[in-house]
Amino acid sequence: MQPTVAELKRYASGLSVLYVEDDDTMRHETYHILTKFFTSVETAANGREGLQSYRQRQYDLVISDIRMPLMDGIKMTSEIKGINKEQSIIITSAYDESEYLVELINIGIDNFIIKPLNNKKFLETLLQACRNVTYEKQIQRYKTNTEAIFRSVGEVIITVDNDMKVIEANDAVRHICAIDKEAVIGKPFKSAFAACSMGCYDVLARTLKETAPAKINHVECHKKGKKRLVVGITTYPLLDAKGVAYGAVMVIKDDTYTSLLETEIGHRRQFYKLIGKSEAMQRVYSLIESLADLKTTVLITGESGVGKELVAEAIHYNGSRCAMPLVKVNCSALPEGLLESELFGHVKGAFTGAIKDRKGRFQIADGGTILLDEIGDISISIQLRLLRVLQDLEFERVGDATPIRTNTRIIASTNKDLKELVAKGEFREDLYYRLNVIEVHVPPLRQRRDDIHILVRYFIDRFNILLKKDITDVSSDVMKVFLTHPFSGNIRELQHAIEHAFVLCNKSVITVDDLPRDFIDTNSKKPAETLPPEYHRIIEALQQSHFRRAKAAQILGISRIALYTKMKKYNIKP
Numbered sequence: 146m147q148p149t150v151a152e153l154k155r156y157a158s159g160l161s162v163l164y165v166e167d168d169d170t171m172r173h174e175t176y177h178i179l180t181k182f183f184t185s186v187e188t189a190a191n192g193r194e195g196l197q198s199y200r201q202r203q204y205d206l207v208i209s210d211i212r213m214p215l216m217d218g219i220k221m222t223s224e225i226k227g228i229n230k231e232q233s234i235i236i237t238s239a240y241d242e243s244e245y246l247v248e249l250i251n252i253g254i255d256n257f258i259i260k261p262l263n264n265k266k267f268l269e270t271l272l273q274a275c276r277n278v279t280y281e282k283q284i285q286r287y288k289t290n291t292e293a294i295f296r297s298v299g300e301v302i303i304t305v306d307n308d309m310k311v312i313e314a315n316d317a318v319r320h321i322c323a324i325d326k327e328a329v330i331g332k333p334f335k336s337a338f339a340a341c342s343m344g345c346y347d348v349l350a351r352t353l354k355e356t357a358p359a360k361i362n363h364v365e366c367h368k369k370g371k372k373r374l375v376v377g378i379t380t381y382p383l384l385d386a387k388g389v390a391y392g393a394v395m396v397i398k399d400d401t402y403t404s405l406l407e408t409e410i411g412h413r414r415q416f417y418k419l420i421g422k423s424e425a426m427q428r429v430y431s432l433i434e435s436l437a438d439l440k441t442t443v444l445i446t447g448e449s450g451v452g453k454e455l456v457a458e459a460i461h462y463n464g465s466r467c468a469m470p471l472v473k474v475n476c477s478a479l480p481e482g483l484l485e486s487e488l489f490g491h492v493k494g495a496f497t498g499a500i501k502d503r504k505g506r507f508q509i510a511d512g513g514t515i516l517l518d519e520i521g522d523i524s525i526s527i528q529l530r531l532l533r534v535l536q537d538l539e540f541e542r543v544g545d546a547t548p549i550r551t552n553t554r555i556i557a558s559t560n561k562d563l564k565e566l567v568a569k570g571e572f573r574e575d576l577y578y579r580l581n582v583i584e585v586h587v588p589p590l591r592q593r594r595d596d597i598h599i600l601v602r603y604f605i606d607r608f609n610i611l612l613k614k615d616i617t618d619v620s621s622d623v624m625k626v627f628l629t630h631p632f633s634g635n636i637r638e639l640q641h642a643i644e645h646a647f648v649l650c651n652k653s654v655i656t657v658d659d660l661p662r663d664f665i666d667t668n669s670k671k672p673a674e675t676l677p678p679e680y681h682r683i684i685e686a687l688q689q690s691h692f693r694r695a696k697a698a699q700i701l702g703i704s705r706i707a708l709y710t711k712m713k714k715y716n717i718k719p
Contacts, residue, residue: 192216447587450637469513495544
């Protein structure tokens with residue numbers, strides 16, 4: 146059997162065809178040929194009959210002569226294209242009727258065969274037409290299935306291109322984002338969702354920039370006049386066959402009910418980008434929620450690496466100012482003269498190199514939030530200018546005497562003891578009290594060791610994606626090291642240790658040998674009395690019992706009360 150015949154049988158099986166021909170002999174002969182391949186074959190003697198048959202039942206393929214009584218093939222196919230412009234049609238003719246070719250092309254028909262029908266040419270044309278019909282059916286089926294999935298999924302699904310223009314969105318945007326999908330498709334993301342808080346924008350932008358998935362839980366999502374929601378956001382890059390990114394897809398899940406339950410039982414494991422379920426972190430989460438919609442100045446304190454910047458982001462993006470800018474300034478990274486211009490801006494000619502007017506960070510952040518990171522490092526003169534901004538809500542650009550009003554919320558952060566700086570005369574007392582209206586203290590990692598398990602799991606999942614590995618866990622010995630390490634660098638140090646281990650590890654489980662050498666050295670230098678054998682036995686029993694204290698007490702051969710006492714002694718929290 147010829148390859149064309151075999152392929153035609155495969156592609157034509159299941160398809161229907163309408164053959165229109167006024168010559169009785171030709172019609173009967175061709176009918177018998179077609180029945181060898183197509184599941185359903187019907188014939189008509191002229192264009193009028195053909196059109197009537199088509200109106201009663203549409204076919205996968207139409208084959209028609211041109212010159213016929215009552216209605217010719219041009220008129221009939223034009224009417225059929227009016228019913229279904231995607232209809233596949235093959236035109237046959239005994240003449241090279243070039244005067245009809247332009248008209249046929251305009252109608253949308255490009256398959257034209259000269260009679261008498263050459264078997265090879267005819268079969269090849271049929272094969273190509275059947276292939277196209279089959280592919281179109283598959284595409285339509287996939288499209289229908291995809292649309293059905295889009296409609297049925299309760300989560301918002303939005304796809305964007307590399308320019309952040311919305312390609313597609315499902316009906317769930319109406320319920321969660323309070324906007325019709327027709328109003329966002331084809332528009333830039335920022336303008337399409339301008340009326341909402343857009344807490345998802347940064348997550349989507351990060352995925353487009355890094356070509357890597359991202360996930361954030363417990364983000365407040367709200368639109369003016371609508372009920373606030375707590376949502377989880379997951380984004381993935383869209384890659385073509387060559388692995389080149391052409392956009393991203395975002396899934397937004399309504400977690401409001403789950404968040405309420407977690408709040409009631411006090412066991413939220415994550416808030417915005419902050420990770421931890423300890424009591425200390427629960428207090429931080431509650432403070433963030435209380436402060437999000439207030440204009441009150443906030444002072445975030447804590448050691449380096451605890452996540453002070455993430456707390457500032459959480460306060461901003463969970464409040465009513467979230468659609469406005471969050472501007473961050475590292476006060477310790479800039480000399481005094483440059484910091485003054487950076488914060489307040491300058492006018493042309495204010496100093497050497499000021500060749501044009503420039504807006505300062507306060508002006509850029511107007512209506513939003515400014516984060517003054519490492520506020521304890523600014524000079525007394527800058528402190529005085531900040532005090533005026535806090536008192537009068539206005540400032541002047543360098544070299545200009547015209548005051549500029551500002552509606553900027555100020556969040557400051559520091560790893561220093563500002564009270565001690567005030568006592569030394571290095572920080573203005575009046576500014577300290579202006580900044581410290583509400584203090585959010587982020588505890589160091591060593592004071593919330595029960596969060597280490599969650600953080601380790603989070604970093605494993607993250608680095609598996611970023612480094613394209615499949616590491617499942619850390620060994621129990623590694624976890625012991627983590628649970629007893631002083632973590633002077635806090636979460637940043639833990640993140641560095643796990644990333645270092647990921648680079649070296651060629652197994653499914655990270656072992657002690659994969660950890661940074663200085664990390665191991667730090668643990669080995671600790672005095673022996675700080676790590677008594679009893680402590681290790683308790684940790685092992687708790688891990689073995691999955692932190693069921695009654696079972697752990699049985700393993701240790703002591704009472705539950707004795708176990709509680711020892712856990713309190715060693716500050717072990719399940």
